[in-house]
Amino acid sequence: MPYDSHKIQHEPETACTTSAELGLLRFMTCGSVDDGKSTFIGRLLWDSKLVLDDQLTSLESESKRVGTQQGDIDYALLVDGLQAEREQGITIDVAYRFFSTGKRKFVVADTPGHEQYTRNMATGASTVDLAVLMIDARKGVLTQTKRHSFILSLLGVKHIVLAINKMDLVDYSEEQFDSIQFEYASFRASLEFENVEAIPISALHGDNLLNRSANMPWYEGPTIMSYLETVNIKQDVTARPFRMPVQWVNRPHLDFRGFSGTIVSGAVLPGDSVVVPSSGKTSTVERIVTFDGDVERGVAGQAVTVTLTDEIDVSRGEVLSDPRARPDFADQFEAKLIWMHEEPLFPGRHYLLKMGFQTRTAQVSALKYKVNINTLEHLATKTLELNEVGICNFSLDHPVSFDAYQDNRETGSFILIDRYTNGTIAAGMIDFALRRAHNIHWQSVDIHKAARAKLKGQKPFILWFTGLSGAGKSSIANLVEKKLHSLGHHTYLLDGDNVRHGLNRDLGFTDADRVENIRRVAETAKLMVDAGLIVLVSFISPFRSERQMARTMVEDNEFLEVFIDTPLEVCERRDVKGLYKKARAGEVKNFTGIDSPYERPEHAEVIIDGSKDTAEQAALTIFDELDRKRLLSSD
Amino acid sequence: MPFSVQEPQRSSLSISKSSHLQQLEAESIYIFREVVAECENPVMLYSIGKDSSVLLHLARKAFSPSKLPFPLLHVDTTWKFSEMIEFRGKIAAEYGLDLIVYTNSRGLEQGMNPLTHGSSLWTDVMKTEALKQALEKYRYDAAFGGARRDEEASRAKERVLSFRTSTHRWDPKNQRPELWNIYNTRVRNGESLRAFPLSNWTEIDVWEYIHQEKIPVVPLYFAKERPVVERDDMLIMVDDDRLPLRPGEKPVMRSVRFRTLGCYPLSGAIESTASSLPEIIQEMLGSRNSERQGRLIDHDSVGSMEKKKQEGYF
Structure with a gap:
């Protein structure tokens, strides 16, 4: 038989009961560059006999080549994976290690200690149940210990092992250990940890990692490994209200409509009622389907497919929930x-x-x-x-x-x-x-945009002029408005300088204020479109994101981006308001094009070459586009 | 203990209702469903090996009772073990799979073979390049693969979703952070992503799962008397008459099996009598070598896997 699975069934079930029944503990290590995190993990792997012969051979040669232990085995090299960081001696990213003992399987997230620390640590902490916080016994609780503790608490990590490392360098002093513990205890009161276990170790020499240290007879608590193997980390998520976010709607044929997802909390049985929070509609669970057959009870952690007794509307993203304890x-x-x-x-x-x-x-x-x-x-x-x-x-x-x-x-x-x-x-x-x-709802009104526009006999839309200061936006916008007006259209021109005298006079020119500046003017333009007007907006609007935001506020055919593409040199030469001169002299800060960026539009409907075209030519180009899009006809 | 508010309950080992294999299974199913829900044209890379067998099993679980919502792609170098090809055919027929087999025929026309061109160039042309060609030909925006983080150091830092530029390159310095299990699958036009549902599995997990779920695997994983030659400290199986024997080499029958499978002239066998899954698992638990040891391609130079990955190898 080439791939006979039946052969397997007849084998005595001997070897495989060793670790398959165990749970998984995900933990991470935290500490700064020289606290010995990588050494700690490397040493755990080493002492657990998890370093294999071929890895050992390469570890020995790598230790000689780039190690930091004068040619002795550098355990840290076991966990520093990417070549670039081996050579630079820094960790770039989160690294994952896997090992198991007779009692448990472990996934270790190792996060680096350089300036990207918060980001990488938060990434690691988002998936772990426990963290080993390394403290250098010589230095005690440092600012960074507090920082790490705060991030762990923020991400909801409940179990902390305080690994007080380098005990060999403080003569295995009990007093030192106690004083660090005490210092940490006063600090952690403000954080939401369920338990904190302090263990004195020497990662380099292996004291209290797997084996009890002969150097610290005064210490009676568990070793790191015995603690990790036995700590109970699972809160009873099955006791919480039922939640199953629908990940994929499973429709193999017309007679089956199931909702596939992973139960994230609680449990569910056929016959239970569930609610769809967006509509408030309830239904009853009919079956809990899996590849291996229907199950009688689905619990947190399981990936299942649920069918309901009613044909209610459920799409991806909905969270099937216990109706007695609904999500917000x-x-x-x-x-x-x-x-x-x-x-x-x-x-x-x-x-x-x-x-x-x-x-x-x-x-x-x-x-x-x-x-x-x-x-x-x-x-x-x-x-x-x-x-x-x-x-x-x-x-x-x-x-x-x-x-x-x-x-x-x-x-x-x-x-x-x-x-x-x-x-x-x-x-x-x-x-x-x-x-x-919960309390602010849209007030529905009887007179709507189409009715207002119809009375004016026009289609409302926004002409959004963007470009550098001095590009010619205002002159062109002004001319276009004059022409529209003379054709009998109802218009309004929002000009950057003018709006900054009123609505936006509290805003400056930092990036954050520029974003707010555009948000307000976009909201204003939207209201005017709603009122049935043709709105011309003439703002530098340097960032793509905000122009895109303005675009998405109105309907598809109601927004035209007009890019007045005038090179910086030309604008600077013109310098109508004398602002470039001041910016170059450092008298005006955050000036677009000089010390603040301008992001060119990628998909503008109209592009005007402001160094060649006159305002008159530009206006004609814009009118061509308006005609092409039939925006000036009233039908 | 001056501050230990709550002693952890050390006595209780009822860590969770589900064993670690069920946890891993549920996580993998989640990844499959997420990528399928968010990507337009996914594909699963199928290499016929044990990891692919587990991957396929998990994919069928993820979408049951629906059929697999994506095809399988096998990049065939034409130098795979004949038993692998036979197995591939049987599995595809039995499960009714949409299986695409792609070979870099340009490479073959140029006379490429794994014996004279060396493992590095061979892999580059017939696997990496072939994969790129296939992905471009069928315009896949997401490809599932069976890579695991425990396989090799540079894999240990790869994300579950790994982004590739429009030229299929991987940039290890510019990976998106993956928080909780919220995956950001957004790509720009021409970019693609590789998804690794087995990221957190180890080799032992794979075997234990194969055993638990009775997943069929290629019989080459089980020890049997097979014709081998000893060459460059490796046991190479003489799978067909394309393997030229060097002076003095003579195939001998030895009880061997394979820990990983690939092109037969590049896959080293190990001496073993483990002919059943429990025996294999037992042998693994006592093993003193990592599984990629039998692979020529990883040893070319330090950091070789990382280089290959940046170039687009899985």
Whole structure:
């Protein structure tokens, strides 16, 4: 038989009962570059006899070549994976290691200690149940110990092992160990850990890793390994309210409509009623289907397919829930945010928010404060920079189903995605829904946009002029408005300088203020379109994201981007307002084109060469486009 | 202990209702469903080996009772073990799979073979290049693969979803952070992603799962008397008459099996009598060598896998 599976069935079930019944413990190590994290993990693997012969051969030669232990075995090399970092001696990313003992399987996330620390540590911490916090016995509790503890607490890691390392360098002193423990105890009171276990070790020599240290007879607690093997980390997630986010609608044929997903909390039985939070509709679970047959009870952690007795509307992203304990369903909430990208957060800018299987357009409507992660002090701020943590109010384009992060890690967490680079730029943890989200509903009105436009006999739309200062935006916009007016159209011109005298006079020229500037003018333009007007907007509007935001606020055929493409040299030569001169002299800060960026449009409907075309020619080009799109006819 | 508020319950080993294999299974199913729900044209790379067998089993579980919502792609170098090809045919027929077999015929026309061109060039042309050609030909925007983080150091830091530029390159310094289990699958036009549902599995997990789920695998994994020659410290099986024997070489029958499978002239066998799954697992638990040891392609130079990955190798 080539691949006879039946042969397997006849084998006595001997060898395979060793580790297959065990659970999995995911943990991470934290500490700065020289605290010995990688040495610690390398040594655990080494002592657990998990370093294999061929790996040992390469470890020995690598230790001689690039090791930091004068040619002796450098255990850290076992865990430092990428070649670039082996050579630079730094870890770039999170590395995962796997090992098992007779009692448990382990996945270790090793995170690096350089400046990207918060980001990488948060990434590692989001998936672990326990963290080993390394402390150098000579140095005690440092600022960075506090920082790491705060991040762990923020991400909801409940179990901490305080590994007080390098005990060999303090003569295995019990007093030193006790004083570090005591110091940490007073600090951790402000954090939400369930338990903290302090263990004195020497990673380099292996004291209290696997074997009890002969050098510290005064220590009576568990070794690192015996603690990791036996700590009970699972909170009883099955006792919490049932939640199953629908990941994929399973429709093999017309007679079967199932909802596939992983149960994230609670349990479910056929006959249980479940609610769809977005519609408030309830139904009853008919079957819990798996590849291996139907199951009588689905519990947290299982990937299943549920069928319902009623044909109610359920799509990907909905969270099937216990009707007696429903999740929130709202479009505004407060959340903690860890910023992970080089470009800072701008309140008001539109980002994609992915939470479970729901993706929305979201903006930070208020940045309440940021937290100094070293002192836990609250600081007022206008943006969040890379690795900063802030408390924000969010506003979404459509409501989402969620729970508070502290109640449910799976349904209370989200990521933010940049709409242009597609990068993951932030991690969020929801605190609570904002009350006003429940209470503010759209007031429906009887007179709507189409009715207003019809009375004016025109199609409303936005002509959005963008370009550098001095490119010629205002002159062209002015001319176009004059022509529209003379043709009998109802128009309004929003000009950057003019609006900054009124609506936006509280805003300056930082990136954050520029984002808010455009958000307000886009909202204003939208209201005017709703009123049936043709709106001309003449703003530098340097960022793609905000122009895109303005575009998505109105309907498809209601937005035309007009790029006045005048080279910087030409604008500077013209310098109508004398601003370039001042900017070059350093008298005006954050001037677009000089010390603040301008992002060229990628898909503008009209491009005007401002160095060649006169305002008259430009206006004609714009009218051609309006005709082509039939925007000036009233039918 | 001055501050230990709550002693952990050391006595209880009821860590969770589900064993670690069920946890791993559920996580893999989650990854399959997520990529299928968000990508337009996914494909699963199928290499016929044990990891592919597990991957296929998990994929069938993920979408049951629906059929697999994507095809399987095998990049065939034409130098695979004949038993692998036979197995591939049987599995495809039995499960009713949409199986695409792709070979870099340009490479073959240029007279490439694994014996004279060396493992490095051979792999580059017949596997890496062939894979790129196939992905471009069928315009897949996502490809599932069976890579595991425990296989090799540079894999240990790869994400579950790994992004490739439009020229299929991997940039290890520019990976997206993966938080919780929220996967960001967005790509720009022309870019693609590779998804690794087995990221957190180890070699032992794979074998234990094969045993638990009774998943069929290629019989080459089980020890049997097979004709081999000893060459460059490796046992090479004489699978067909294309393997030219060097002076003094004579195939001898030895009880061997394979830990990984690939092109037969590049896959080293190990001496073993393990002819059943429990025996294989037992042998693995006592093993003093990692599984890629039998593979020529990883030893070419330090960091060789990392280089291959940057060039587009899985």
